[in-house]
Amino acid sequence: MPEVRIREVGPRDGLQAEAYIEVGARVALIADLIRSGVHTIEAVSFVSEKAVPAMAGAAAVLESLGPLPGVTIYALVPNVKGAARAAECGIDHFTVTVSASAAYNAKNVRMTIDESVAEVAAIRDLIGPSPYVDAVVSCAFGSPYEGDLAPADVHALGERLVSAGANASTYADTTGMATPRRIADLVAVTGPRIGLHLHETRGTAMVNAYAALELGVRDFDTSIGGLGGSPFAAGAGGNLSTEDFVHLLDDVGLSTGIDLEQLLTAAARLATVLGRPLPGKVANAGPRSRLAAG
């Protein structure tokens, strides 16, 4: 078992704000990730294809992937309708995002927080007791609308979502307002058995992950190449880069089961697909072990 569990969100969060990439290239990316030893992947999103055109073709991606023994594929679903579409495709791991910020939730899914909690309960009713639901609490470290949110309130929302039918909670720094202090403040309330989803908006994704590691957190969402950011959060910055994080974890001596060199090959292919360098650093600089020729 790896000491740090990485859920790769590149095919979903990483690509959702990009121009549409065809199904074949998205499937190839997922296959590359699996080849690198990534075993948990948020691969698709069953959102409105009109609202988020980059995520169109979720069913086709899943069909093309086929059965993947030993790999856990998550689908993001914004509501019961999305969950129904995902379930039809055989999805048994769901992420549902509810914001700790009422204003952000209204913009993102056009629901009140209470409506979103009820939606999680309705999703559980629809899919039955077996599938795994991870409730992602967004704006968990502050909201660009309301500012700081009390960690106790953020945790209470995570707990409400578990009571409504989620199996676990992940706390997301959607707009990059987390700092090591804010991470510590939340983990003091939640304990370390949470997932974290961190963004690089203010240059703190890695330092926040490190602070969380020191506090015992072991579940992280990361995105290949550091791609990503909500299409509804201006200047959201990318996600914590998978390869930058694996590079650090390898050096610190915490296992992930992921092969960095293979992952860098996958990142290089993705940069070719996108036609530009990735925001991640190690994808561009190479690992610290790669010496200069001359």
Next chain:
Amino acid sequence: MPEVRIREVGPRDGLQAEAYIEVGARVALIADLIRSGVHTIEAVSFVSEKAVPAMAGAAAVLESLGPLPGVTIYALVPNVKGAARAAECGIDHFTVTVSASAAYNAKNVRMTIDESVAEVAAIRDLIGPSPYVDAVVSCAFGSPYEGDLAPADVHALGERLVSAGANASTYADTTGMATPRRIADLVAVTGPRIGLHLHETRGTAMVNAYAALELGVRDFDTSIGGLGGSPFAAGAGGNLSTEDFVHLLDDVGLSTGIDLEQLLTAAARLATVLGRPLPGKVANAGPRSRLAAG
């Protein structure tokens, strides 16, 4: 007294790999930094103007700045000749870089490490006992040529430089090979009373600074906008961004004496001078306290 002491290296390390910027704009940047509460600045470099054209006009920058009560101005000098030029301009704080990597030192200053140590002694002879000399040990966390360097050897070089006449040592992660583990390994040998000069090449500048803070290090070189990187270190990545670091320190509750909003104004002006966005994150996203309008 601030709890964390920042030496701003933007006007030197930040600009050295950029196209030449005229003296007036560099003086305005330094004035902006001082207005922000930055009191220690590596302002100029007395290197070969042919080798590093961006640093031409060091004497004119210093003359235009005039006396700056309460502000410490450092000049980087590569050798005795540079030190003589700096001393003629009234400089009384010098940085001299010697690499822990023999191959890097040869490329950077065309000297063996022994020759560089002797050069520090010669600089001390030239300038007399009063001026302050900070010896910057570059490639302190690994070399792109030799790979990992033993912390004991790196520390020994810092000590040799102090014996040769330097007042203190700063350890530089010139090519972004430091990680929190490597920081801890070096500080275990040196103790925390060192300066650190960190680069973002592999996405670790901030996390390394944070790890160092936890170990008690309180002296950091940073660069406004995260600009910088050696012109002789390919893909060097920028320096730790001053405003990103101040943003984090403010939130963590460690004082710097620097006003973040003023600093962001300075960064915005610098971006205009350069004609492109700065690599630093907070300069682009704004501080976490700046809420969205809508």
